Amino acid sequence: MNAPTTDQLPVVVIGAGPIGLAAAAHLVERGIEPLVLETGPSAGTAVRDWAHVRLFSSWSEITAPAAEKLLAPTGWTRPDGSAYPTGGDWAEQYLQPLAAVLDDKIRYGATAVGVARAGRDRIVDSGRDEQPFTVHIALADGREERISARAVIDASGTWSTPSPMGADGLPALGEKSAAGHISYRVPDLGDPAVRARYAGKRTAVVGSGASAFTALAHLADLAEDEPGTHAVWILRRGITGSTFGGGEADQLPARGALGLRAKAAVEAGHAGTTTGFRTQAVERDGDRLVLVDENGRRLDPVDEVVVLTGFRPDLSFLSEIRLGLDERLQAPTALAPLIDPNVHSCGTVYPHGVNELSHPEQGVYLVGMKSYGRAPTFLAMTGYEQVRSITAALAGDREAAERVELTLPETGVCGGAGLFDEPEAAQAGQDGGCCGAPATVQIATGAPASSGGC
Numbered sequence: 427m428n429a430p431t432t433d434q435l436p437v438v439v440i441g442a443g444p445i446g447l448a449a450a451a452h453l454v455e456r457g458i459e460p461l462v463l464e465t466g467p468s469a470g471t472a473v474r475d476w477a478h479v480r481l482f483s484s485w486s487e488i489t490a491p492a493a494e495k496l497l498a499p500t501g502w503t504r505p506d507g508s509a510y511p512t513g514g515d516w517a518e519q520y521l522q523p524l525a526a527v528l529d530d531k532i533r534y535g536a537t538a539v540g541v542a543r544a545g546r547d548r549i550v551d552s553g554r555d556e557q558p559f560t561v562h563i564a565l566a567d568g569r570e571e572r573i574s575a576r577a578v579i580d581a582s583g584t585w586s587t588p589s590p591m592g593a594d595g596l597p598a599l600g601e602k603s604a605a606g607h608i609s610y611r612v613p614d615l616g617d618p619a620v621r622a623r624y625a626g627k628r629t630a631v632v633g634s635g636a637s638a639f640t641a642l643a644h645l646a647d648l649a650e651d652e653p654g655t656h657a658v659w660i661l662r663r664g665i666t667g668s669t670f671g672g673g674e675a676d677q678l679p680a681r682g683a684l685g686l687r688a689k690a691a692v693e694a695g696h697a698g699t700t701t702g703f704r705t706q707a708v709e710r711d712g713d714r715l716v717l718v719d720e721n722g723r724r725l726d727p728v729d730e731v732v733v734l735t736g737f738r739p740d741l742s743f744l745s746e747i748r749l750g751l752d753e754r755l756q757a758p759t760a761l762a763p764l765i766d767p768n769v770h771s772c773g774t775v776y777p778h779g780v781n782e783l784s785h786p787e788q789g790v791y792l793v794g795m796k797s798y799g800r801a802p803t804f805l806a807m808t809g810y811e812q813v814r815s816i817t818a819a820l821a822g823d824r825e826a827a828e829r830v831e832l833t834l835p836e837t838g839v840c841g842g843a844g845l846f847d848e849p850e851a852a853q854a855g856q857d858g859g860c861c862g863a864p865a866t867v868q869i870a871t872g873a874p875a876s877s878g879g880c
């Protein structure tokens with residue numbers, strides 16, 4: 427039998443989160459065979475990790491049009507577009523039904539551990555572009571496989587690689603040895619075991635974005651019921667007018683409400699603040715922890731630490747691929763200037779597609795939160811536009827690939843997970859100006875501060 431030509435091979439999509447499944451839906455729409463590789467046992471595994479956290483984007487903003495077309499024949503209808511789902515809602519009411527339609531186009535328990543050109547390591551030029559990609563996978567039962575692909579869309583997100591507490595980007599001294607008292611996720615205080623961990627305790631919350639707001643608000647609620655519960659909010663910068671986000675002036679009202687909840691927690695005395703604190707070390711004081719900054723300042727002991735300082739991409743399995751990445755953000759070089767948090771604020775990132783996401787290695791794309799590298803601003807609809815453009819290019823429809831089909835709201839690049847519960851209250855700030863959200867607000871494929879699109 428003759429080996430299939432490259433065009434007959436599937437496009438491998440890494441990750442069955444919101445953006446990965448949207449990519450698969452677009453590929454199916456274009457008549458291109460997708461193969462989605464998902465490490466977990468179900469679609470949206472990372473999203474399910476923060477099932478207890480409410481998004482501050484509504485249903486109308488977190489479903490992909492191509493996915494809705496694929497779902498329509500099954501009788502699926504999008505939930506109320508003005509409602510704000512939790513991560514669990516998103517997974518159960520949208521991602522899982524979409525995965526069911528895609529069926530055997532998804533392989534679960536399959537982790538991509540390497541991507542390369544067939545028979546060519548990264549230094550070999552000869553015949554490189556004519557070779558298909560090979561994707562090496564590790565299966566849940568310990569077996570290994572190698573899959574050939576015409577192109578690779580990496581939508582694996584950043585959820586698995588949270589940033590450490592150390593202000594220099596590396597773990598603080600003692601951070602690893604204190605791991606039993608440190609969490610890098612917004613705690614689910616609805617879980618009795620988790621609730622017991624924080625009830626009546628003093629908890630440090632490190633971070634300045636939407637995940638930190640969420641944790642502070644949850645801990646404040648716990649303090650109302652459990653005496654002795656107190657949070658210490660640790661900020662690397664000082665408190666300014668934008669520390670709590672845009673409030674009532676935020677055009678994403680649920681995000682504004684989240685910042686106001688955090689502010690209320692501080693004002694009610696459920697949380698104290700420590701500013702200008704850049705953690706260098708974590709020391710033991712019996713069963714408690716003492717945080718020390720780069721100037722030797724020591725904080726009073728705490729029982730637990732919640733570190734919410736962002737996420738970063740795992741590029742280890744792409745080491746044999748020629749990627750063009752910005753040296754600071756680890757985002758595609760053409761995209762990085764558009765999302766650089768040193769320059770841009772919430773209203774200034776434009777929709778983008780295949781041109782900004784291309785690499786020296788043609789046919790490989792990082793999409794979703796992973797495409798943003800360490801930049802903190804992302805929205806699901808941005809990722810949906812990315813994969814629409816990329817799949818159009820793979821189908822040879824360059825005009826559609828280069829056409830922008832997304833208009834973001836003025837505040838539409840500020841991401842994060844919210845606490846918003848009341849749809850009517852969401853209307854309160856709909857006429858406000860641009861937000862003042864902190865630079866560390868994050869969204870990724872599946873994260874309370876990094877959900878891949880909230």
